[in-house]
Amino acid sequence: MKTVQIATKADLEAAISHLDRPSLFRGQRRHYVDDDDRPSIVTSMHRQGCKPPLQHKWSRYAEEVLRALSFDKDRTVDLNEVQAVLQHYGWRSFFIDATASPAVASWFAGHQYSENLVLEMAQDCFEHPLVAAHTAAEYQPNEGEAVLYVFSMDRLRESNMPTFDLSVLTSEDCRLRPQVQEAWLVGVSSGKLPSETISHAIHGPANAFAEYALDFGFATTPDLFPGRHEDPILALLLAVPWTHIPIDGQIEGYCRGLPLPEHDLDVIKTYPPWIAFVRDFWISDKPREPGSPISDATFFRVPETAFYVSMQNPSASFPTITAELRKRGTIVLESEGLLGIPEFHPSNDYMKGLHLVLDSDGCAKLSEVSIEHPGREPAGIGLMRHWTYEIQDDGLWQRSDKIGQCECNNYQRHEANFRRLAVFEDFLSSGWFDRLDDETFVFNQ
Incomplete structure (x- = not known):
């Protein structure tokens, strides 16, 4: 040198x-x-x-x-x-x-x-006061x-x-x-x-x-x-749901879901509805509405971090999930938080978990549980369009070509959900759930 x-x-x-x-x-x-x-x-x-x-x-x-x-x-x-x-x-x-x-x-x-650290007095789209913590x-x-x-x-x-x-x-x-x-x-x-x-x-x-x-x-x-109005990567990262932080006083505090420095920090008095401020919550705690796609589901509460993990070369065989699905008919894997969907931005729709249902022909339908969450308020719950899998005699799940499935061009999103099943299979087979009630199991690790 x-x-x-x-x-x-x-x-x-x-x-x-x-x-x-x-x-x-x-x-x-x-x-x-x-x-x-x-x-x-x-x-x-x-x-x-x-x-x-x-x-x-x-x-x-x-x-x-x-x-x-x-x-x-x-x-x-x-x-x-x-x-x-x-x-x-x-x-x-x-x-x-x-x-x-x-x-x-x-x-x-x-x-x-x-x-x-900058603490900003602001309000969500419903004018609920809050403290937003920025770096x-x-x-x-x-x-x-x-x-x-x-x-x-x-x-x-x-x-x-x-x-x-x-x-x-x-x-x-x-x-x-x-x-x-x-x-x-x-x-x-x-x-x-x-x-x-x-x-x-x-x-x-x-x-x-x-x-x-x-x-x-x-x-x-x-x-x-470049600021968020010029750089869409930055804008989408800043749109990740905020998470609750404990602070003294009656006003709730929130920090960004992704901790990132803001070079273009600007004071925002009222945040738009597609910015979510989230306290951990479980839809499995709420009353089941008759006719809802999750009304008969058995819930497994899974830590949010599990939805971000990808297993290397995951198996397409899920014997424990298959047994539970055949026993219960419908399963929901629920996160305590919200998972943002960048391709939907700006939108107040978020992913809350995965929905599995056993069809009458023995096939499994896999879809996302979505929830509207404008500002601080959870709202409507629904399901995204599904992909169908045939459960073969050897236990492997094989993508089916049945009609009625999601026809979006983002197949990698569906494949990511399928890979998440490998993580859940590992949790289930390891016995990492305790029964909370007849319809809910909680992660015990």
């Missing part, structure tokens, strides 16, 4: 002009070293640690947001795209973020990040020294460090954050970037980096962090 010391913007321009291409860039306000005095650049996951429930939730919403924004619902969302959303919108990933633009990296070197984020000019790292693409390949160009996340109609930042991801299996992949470390005053970035139009935070 070559160390370059600059003093002015002109020095930086000269240093960048002599770099080998192709290269990737990363700007930091500080230069960190390890015990061997080598540059220490680690992933956000390595630095902040993993929180599995939130990690699964973030990953699931990132995947569904990307699918909702794609006109091709048959396209499989790539893992790297999911990691890009996690990394660039406020969570953490197993990758190191970089950019193809030295100007973008210079802007980050020239600015310092900070965040603080307000901002970048201020960095005082002192900063550093611009240059990653050699050749050295990254030689070190078996995969790189991913996030130009796939682009749109002509809006400004997506990875697009504006010309973002790349560098895969790091050990959590730390090998120092030999860094060709240059350019050190100098932070204002020199900021001045260089300014020449390319990067002056303020919105230049690199």
Whole structure:
């Protein structure tokens, strides 16, 4: 690694002009070293640690947001795209973020990040008062020294460090954050970037980096962090249902269902009806209405986190579910919270669980339990259109071609629900439910 010391913007321009291409860039306000005095650049996951429930939730919403924004619902969302959303919108990933633009990296070197808690007095669409907790984020000019790292693409390949160009996340109609930042991801299996992949470390005053970035139009935070009205990925992540938090006093408090920093925080006095503020509740606690599709169902209360987990290579055989379904006729797997449906946005319809019913011919119908939840108020309950599965003699569930099934073009959403059955099968076969009453079982782990 070559160390370059600059003093002015002109020095930086000269240093960048002599770099080998192709290269990737990363700007930091500080230069960190390890015990061997080598540059220490680690992933956000390595630095902040993993929180599995939130990690699964973030990953699931990132995947569904990307699918909702794609006109091709048959396209499989790539893992790297999911990691890009996690990394660039406020969570953490197993990758190191970089950019193809030295100007973008210079802007980050020239600015310092900070965040603080903001409690907002607001009201929902029914004018119920509430306290909304936000994480307000901002970048201020960095005082002192900063550093611009240059990653050699050749050295990254030689070190078996995969790189991913996030130009796939682009749109002509809006400004997506990875697009504006010309973002790349560098895969790091050990959590730390090998120092030999860094060709240059350019050190100098932070204002020199900021001045260089300014020449390319990067002056303020919105230049690199488009707001929710320009960036639909951000808008959909911000539409995830809010969750209740305990606070002192009679007014209820809520925080975002996905904890993410808001660079474009604006005071909202009255939230629209498609923003839900949710206290955990069970529809199985409510009286059963005659004729309702769930009136005769046996409920299994499943933690919300189970709906975000995907088992690797799940089996299509569900012997315990099959036995319970043949015994009870109708089963509902209910979450205590709400699961947002990004492709429906803006809408006050949410997923509350899964509905399984045994048809007269022995087939199983699988659909989503949906609920309207404008503001703080739960409302009507219904079922989404189903997919039908034949339960074969060997116990495997095979997709049926019977008429009357859902004809939407988002087959991956239905397949995700089918994979969720593998998690429920594991819970059931492990004996992780206790009977609450004749019609309700509760998770005991």
